[in-house]
Amino acid sequence: MSETILEVQKLKKYFPIKGGILNQTTAEVQAVDVIDFVVAKGETLGIVGESGCGKSTTARLLMQLIKHDDGEIIFDGYAVGKSSGITTREMRKRMQMVFQDSYSSLNPRLPVESSIAFGPIVHGVKKSAAQKKARDLLIKVGLNPDLFSRRYPHELSGGQRQRVNIARALALEPEVLILDEAVSALDKSVEAQVLNLLMDLKAEFKLTFIFISHDLNVVHYISDRVLVMYLGRVVEIGDVSAVYNYPKHPYTRALISAMPSMDPKKRTEAVPLVGDPPNPISPPSGCRFRTRCPFSEDICAIKEPILIYTDLKKRQSSACHMGDPDSGHSRTNLNGLPE
Amino acid sequence: MVAYIIRRILYVIPIALGVSVIIFGLVHIAPGDPLNAVVPPDAPKETVELLIKAYGFDKPLPVQYLIWLGKALEGDFGISYATGRTVSDAIASGVVNTLILAVGGILIGTIMGCLIGALAGYFQGSWVDKLATGFAIAGVSVPHYWLGLVLVIIFSVELNVLPAMGMGPGGSTSWAWNLEHFKHLILPVITLSVIPIGIITRSVRATIAEILTMEFIQTLEAKGLRKSHIFTHVAKNAAPTVLAVSGLQVGYLLGGSILVETVFSWPGTGFLLNDAIFRRDIPLLQGVILVLAMFFVVLNLIVDIAQSVIDPRMNRS
Amino acid sequence: MSTLSTNSSKNLDAGQIITDSPSYWSSVRSNLRNDPVTIAFALILLSLLLSAIFADFLAPLDPYKTNMLKRLKPIGTEGFLLGADELGRDMLTRLIYGGRLSLLMGISPVVAALFIGGLLGLTAGFVGGKVNMSIMRVMDVFYAFPSVLLAIAISGALGAGIFNAIISLTIVFIPPIARVTESVTTQIRALDYVEAARASGAKSLTIIRVHIISNVAGPVFVYSTSLISVSIILSSGLSFLGLGTEPPQPEWGLMLNTLRQSIYVNPWVAALPGVMIFLTSLSFNMMSDGIRSAMDIKL
Numbered sequence: 026m027s028e029t030i031l032e033v034q035k036l037k038k039y040f041p042i043k044g045g046i047l048n049q050t051t052a053e054v055q056a057v058d059v060i061d062f063v064v065a066k067g068e069t070l071g072i073v074g075e076s077g078c079g080k081s082t083t084a085r086l087l088m089q090l091i092k093h094d095d096g097e098i099i100f101d102g103y104a105v106g107k108s109s110g111i112t113t114r115e116m117r118k119r120m121q122m123v124f125q126d127s128y129s130s131l132n133p134r135l136p137v138e139s140s141i142a143f144g145p146i147v148h149g150v151k152k153s154a155a156q157k158k159a160r161d162l163l164i165k166v167g168l169n170p171d172l173f174s175r176r177y178p179h180e181l182s183g184g185q186r187q188r189v190n191i192a193r194a195l196a197l198e199p200e201v202l203i204l205d206e207a208v209s210a211l212d213k214s215v216e217a218q219v220l221n222l223l224m225d226l227k228a229e230f231k232l233t234f235i236f237i238s239h240d241l242n243v244v245h246y247i248s249d250r251v252l253v254m255y256l257g258r259v260v261e262i263g264d265v266s267a268v269y270n271y272p273k274h275p276y277t278r279a280l281i282s283a284m285p286s287m288d289p290k291k292r293t294e295a296v297p298l299v300g301d302p303p304n305p306i307s308p309p310s311g312c313r314f315r316t317r318c319p320f321s322e323d324i325c326a327i328k329e330p331i332l333i334y335t336d337l338k339k340r341q342s343s344a345c346h347m348g349d350p351d352s353g354h355s356r357t358n359l360n361g362l363p364e
Numbered sequence: 365m366v367a368y369i370i371r372r373i374l375y376v377i378p379i380a381l382g383v384s385v386i387i388f389g390l391v392h393i394a395p396g397d398p399l400n401a402v403v404p405p406d407a408p409k410e411t412v413e414l415l416i417k418a419y420g421f422d423k424p425l426p427v428q429y430l431i432w433l434g435k436a437l438e439g440d441f442g443i444s445y446a447t448g449r450t451v452s453d454a455i456a457s458g459v460v461n462t463l464i465l466a467v468g469g470i471l472i473g474t475i476m477g478c479l480i481g482a483l484a485g486y487f488q489g490s491w492v493d494k495l496a497t498g499f500a501i502a503g504v505s506v507p508h509y510w511l512g513l514v515l516v517i518i519f520s521v522e523l524n525v526l527p528a529m530g531m532g533p534g535g536s537t538s539w540a541w542n543l544e545h546f547k548h549l550i551l552p553v554i555t556l557s558v559i560p561i562g563i564i565t566r567s568v569r570a571t572i573a574e575i576l577t578m579e580f581i582q583t584l585e586a587k588g589l590r591k592s593h594i595f596t597h598v599a600k601n602a603a604p605t606v607l608a609v610s611g612l613q614v615g616y617l618l619g620g621s622i623l624v625e626t627v628f629s630w631p632g633t634g635f636l637l638n639d640a641i642f643r644r645d646i647p648l649l650q651g652v653i654l655v656l657a658m659f660f661v662v663l664n665l666i667v668d669i670a671q672s673v674i675d676p677r678m679n680r681s
Numbered sequence: 682m683s684t685l686s687t688n689s690s691k692n693l694d695a696g697q698i699i700t701d702s703p704s705y706w707s708s709v710r711s712n713l714r715n716d717p718v719t720i721a722f723a724l725i726l727l728s729l730l731l732s733a734i735f736a737d738f739l740a741p742l743d744p745y746k747t748n749m750l751k752r753l754k755p756i757g758t759e760g761f762l763l764g765a766d767e768l769g770r771d772m773l774t775r776l777i778y779g780g781r782l783s784l785l786m787g788i789s790p791v792v793a794a795l796f797i798g799g800l801l802g803l804t805a806g807f808v809g810g811k812v813n814m815s816i817m818r819v820m821d822v823f824y825a826f827p828s829v830l831l832a833i834a835i836s837g838a839l840g841a842g843i844f845n846a847i848i849s850l851t852i853v854f855i856p857p858i859a860r861v862t863e864s865v866t867t868q869i870r871a872l873d874y875v876e877a878a879r880a881s882g883a884k885s886l887t888i889i890r891v892h893i894i895s896n897v898a899g900p901v902f903v904y905s906t907s908l909i910s911v912s913i914i915l916s917s918g919l920s921f922l923g924l925g926t927e928p929p930q931p932e933w934g935l936m937l938n939t940l941r942q943s944i945y946v947n948p949w950v951a952a953l954p955g956v957m958i959f960l961t962s963l964s965f966n967m968m969s970d971g972i973r974s975a976m977d978i979k980l
Contacts, residue, residue: 088880117882130873134895140874143891144881190877197881382822390838501970505963507914509921510937510955517948619827623918627941638922641837653834661825 030201030233031064031087031120036096038086042306052306056082058257059096061332064201069227069234071248071265073241073280077305078254080237084205087235088122089113101200118148121194125206127186131178137189138163138174144197155196162192165229167222184215188222195226201233209238220247241284245269253277256305256313259332263341273335273343275318312346322346324353369669376665383657384436388429390653391646432650441651451651454636459655461531462625462632466617468553473560474610480561481568488573496565503562508620512555512627519551526551529629552628556621560613567609571602604674611667615660719971722964729961733780740774744931753947764950766936767943768929772950775931776957782932783958786843786925787913790850795905798855802862803897807870807889817863820856828853832915836924846916846925853915854908861904865897899976906969910962917958933958 039053057079064070072080085091087098089105097104100120104110121144124130131140141162142155150158160170166188178186187207194202204223208216224247227234238244244251244265251268253261253276261274272278303309303316312330315321330344330352346352415421423431435442441451484496520528527548575581575598584594622634629635633652640648714720732739741762748769756764756772763772805816823831835849869875870893878888917934919925926932928939933954940951 085876090876090879114882117880122877122880124873124877126873130877132874132892132896135891143878143883147881147883147887193877378818379822379825382819383825386822386826387834390834393838501966502963505910505914505959505966507917507955507958507962509918510952510958513937513941513944513955514952517944517952521944521948616827616829619830622829622833623921626922637833637837641833642923649837653830656830657826660827660830664825 028066029063030066030101031235032099033060033062033087034097034099035059035061036083036086036098037094038082038091039094054305055257055308056305057086057093058308060254060257060259062252062259062262064233064235065250066200066233067231068249069236069247071244071251072235072237072254073239073244073251074254075302076239077256077302079257080254081205083254084122084203084235084237087203088117088120118197119199120201120203121197121199122203122205123187123190123194123207125209127183127190127210128178130190131186131193133178136175136177137181138170140178141189141193141196144193148197158196159192162195163189165195165226166192168192182215183211184219187211187219191219191223191226195230198230199232201235202227203235203237205237206239207236208243209240216243223247241269241280253280256303256308258313259344260314261341261343262332263335263343267336267341271341273341273348274314274345275320275347276314277343312344320347320356322354328352368672372665372668372672376661380658380661383661384433384654385429387650387653387657388432391650392425436651436654441654442647451647454648455633455651455655458631458633458636458652461630462618462621462634464549465552465556465621465624465630465632466614468549469556469617470560470610470614472553472557473564473613474606476557476561477564477610478568478606481565482572484565484569485572485576493569497569500562500565500569503558503565505562506558508555508559509623509627511558512551512624515551515555516627531631552624552630555627556617556624559620560610560617563613564606564609568602568606571605572598575601604671607674608667608671611663611670615663618659618663619656716971716975719968719975722967722971725960726964726968729780729964730784732777733784736777736781740771740777742771742774744770744775744778745929746770753943753950755947756949763953764947766940766950772953775936776933776953779931779933779936779954779957780961782843782926782930783913783917783934783961786846786850786916786920786932787961788909790847790854790916791905791909791912793847793851794854794858794908795901797851798858799862799901801855802859802864802901803866803889803893805859806863806866807885807893809867809870813863816859820859823852823856824860828911829915829918832919833922833924836919841924841927843926846919849919850912850915854912857908858901858905862897862901865900866893869893869896903969903973903976906965906972910965910969913958913962913965 036057037059038057039055041050042052042054043050060079060083062070072083074080082091086093089098097107098116099105100111100116105116106113131137135143138156138159141159142152145155145158146152160174163170163173168185168188173181173185173189178189181189190207207223208219211219220243223234226232234247236244236247248265250263251265252259253268253274255276261268261272261277268277269281272281303313309316309326311324311326311328312318312321315325318325324346328346330346330349332342332344333349334342335348346354347356350357421428432442439452441455443450480496480499484493484500487493516528519526531545531548581594581598584597618633621632622637624630625632625634626638633656636648637652637656639645640652748765751758751761751765751769753767754761754765754769756762758764761771761773763776766772766775801816801820805813826834832849832853835852836846839845839849875888875892878892883891916925917932917937920932920934921938923938926935928935936954937951937958940954944951
């Protein structure tokens with residue numbers, strides 16, 4: 026097994042909601058509720074889920090753009106933000122992020138070359154060296170620096186801007202790149218180009234990717250492993266082929282079955298979900314998915330399911346009582362879901 | 365929403381307190397001892413000490429502030445140094461007179477502003493629009509005290525049809541709704557209304573222009589509604605913004621009337637203020653500013669709450 | 682959206698390489714060039730400014746020299762092109778010299794308030810949280826006064842004088858500028874490129890310097906220019922009430938005051954200083970509007 030570059034332990038973030046007469050905290054949005062996962066060096070981990078499941082919040086927590094309430098982030102063996110480990114600033118030299126909205130990610134008053142060079146300059150690189158690096162990176166992302174380096178963001182198309190954003194993220198020579206819905210806003214043809222560019226860059230610079238998206242097809246294309254989130258919790262994680270072909274969690278199964286496909290043999294079945302998506306402010310007790318799960322039983326409301334390996338090679342784990350022989354769920358002796 | 369209203373009302377309290385602290389402090393940062401306004405320069409020492417005790421100047425400042433505030437909340441603003449009348453009497457009659465001007469000014473301002481603004485909004489880009497916009501900009505650029513002077517020159521000095529100053533026969537406390545008094549009212553009210561006309565015109569024009577671009581208007585036209593019926597829809601959508609702007613203008617009129625009142629010698633609060641400043645009549649000064657500022661604060665509060673009630677789209681957090 | 686501007690596609694055909702593209706400011710400049718009204722008023726302002734600066738060369742007579750024989754002579758009197766005031770001084774001269782003080786008292790409070798209010802708003806907007814609340818609450822207290830009232834109250838407390846009037850107006854203008862700056866800063870701070878800058882590990886001051894100020898400056902600057910016309914009216918108004926400049930200095934508001942008694946004798950001379958105030962304020966307003974449309978700012 027390759028070494029772990031990033032490890033997340035018991036990460037938690039609740040957002041307070043203010044209201045009432047004195048503007049006190051009346052409730053909390055449980056955005057990220059105690060999640061754990063590891064990312065191996067050189068892999069692409071996809072994170073999928075519906076809107077509001079907490080994936081973007083997770084991305085921001087990893088970059089420390091938002092401070093977590095509890096838990097630990099361990100980068101290359103060092104705890105981030107603790108005196109025994111590395112500082113946030115040091116971590117940010119090694120892990121960078123590409124945002125979704127290509128336009129608001131770039132300062133409209135700066136030419137793109139300056140936007141790319143900003144990071145290195147901040148970390149002490151001399152201006153001329155940083156600008157040369159920016160021009161080199163523009164070539165790497167497929168933009169001719171003679172044409173593009175002095176351009177302003179509003180003069181570029183969405184795809185071109187996103188290439189600039191990728192160049193900007195790479196300028197600090199990070200080892201890990203977080204891509205938060207980085208291709209979601211692009212036209213499909215452009216999206217394919219950028220995805221291929223990303224894969225080329227990953228090979229060339231030996232990067233590790235964390236790829237966040239709500240588009241299951243894209244995640245399947247680019248990821249090695251995938252993590253499925255629901256309402257702030259991890260419900261399934263494993264190799265991408267295992268999870269997509271043999272989803273063990275009812276939610277994952279519903280997501281996969283709803284994927285549109287070009288293959289006429291793969292027909293979309295009716296999504297086996299019932300009920301409405303619950304409220305992240307007061308999530309259901311026990312298993313959060315139980316209100317929409319066709320297999321939920323009493324035990325699901327009482328006990329929170331934990332991630333358990335569902336195969337002998339330990340390539341896939343799921344957080345469902347049906348996969349846990351000790352849980353008390355009636356379906357456990359059937360080894361989980363019906364086929 | 366009720367929570368918002370309550371919160372908004374509660375918020376006024378520290379603001380009002382802050383305002384009162386500033387007013388109280390202003391007098392005391394002024395150069396010169398407040399004592400000198402009250403005491404004749406050649407008074408013997410015992411008289412001076414007696415006066416100090418009587419006016420409470422011997423107590424520490426925070427205590428003086430609290431005493432003043434306590435009395436003010438009961439309506440007792442003290443006795444005017446200059447006239448000997450109670451300050452509250454003076455303020456009461458002054459406020460009434462100023463309100464007469466302000467109400468007149470806001471009425472003309474709103475009506476004319478809506479008319480001109482609506483014309484400009486409907487006929488955007490045409491000469492009507494350009495004329496109206498030009499008129500509005502001129503309205504906000506003109507120094508209203510000078511305009512008053514010019515009106516006086518035209519109508520009193522040259523044409524001699526309207527009186528140049530004062531509130532009318534009978535002095536500052538006898539207002540009556542008759543022609544004679546009305547003649548005294550015309551020029552000051554017109555002068556005062558010019559800036560509100562300018563501001564309201566621009567606001568109405570912008571609001572109507574924005575509404576007309578909205579898709580629901582095209583939907584209404586497609587349904588076959590007559591233009592006049594469409595106008596009622598436009599008016600209903602524009603109303604909250606227009607009301608808010610007008611409401612705020614009343615506040616500015618109350619505070620800003622001092623210049624116009626000075627030109628026309630109109631015995632309102634502005635005139636009182638002018639007097640009080642030059643005679644260093646501290647109780648009168650503090651009382652007038654406090655009352656006017658509180659009017660403004662309450663007015664803003666009402667406008668805010670009314671807006672949140674009428675226009676449910678406003679994001680109130 | 683086109684991926685290349687028309688310039689560069691032309692040049693590509695010719696085999697040249699474009700390394701520069703029209704920046705934001707040059708597009709603002711070209712917008713302005715097509716706006717004759719704004720240009721006209723800008724020229725008027727320029728002439729007002731220049732005549733104030735070069736008053737010594739332009740004015741025919743001494744602004745302080747009185748001549749009791751020539752009191753209140755009408756416009757067009759020989760030697761007194763625009764008439765004479767109540768002490769026999771030449772109106773044209775005093776109007777030209779008056780521009781100095783009137784413009785000074787009108788512009789400096791806004792400039793001062795721009796620095797102070799802008800700094801306060803920037804800090805409040807960028808830092809957020811309790812710092813934001815405390816700064817903006819204090820601003821709210823001053824905002825609770827109608828501006829004319831506040832100006833008069835502070836001036837009344839400090840006493841007459843140019844410097845006091847400037848201080849008073851600066852205090853009046855700090856809250857609105859702070860508010861606008863805070864609002865724009867908060868909006869910009871929430872944008873992704875600021876987050877990205879933080880993610881690169883930049884320190885706060887660097888982020889403010891490189892990313893925030895250039896994007897905040899535009900709207901704040903435009904707003905401030907619209908305040909200048911108000912400032913000119915207010916400062917002359919203060920002098921009109923006797924709270925600004927003091928006689929015998931030439932200043933338009935003060936001149937309106939002293940000439941007021943003479944409206945029955947020579948009304949049009951008495952009205953002249955107001956024309957200058959009106960013209961100046963109008964020009965600043967028109968120019969500010971023009972700049973705002975050229976920069977396409979929506980406040």
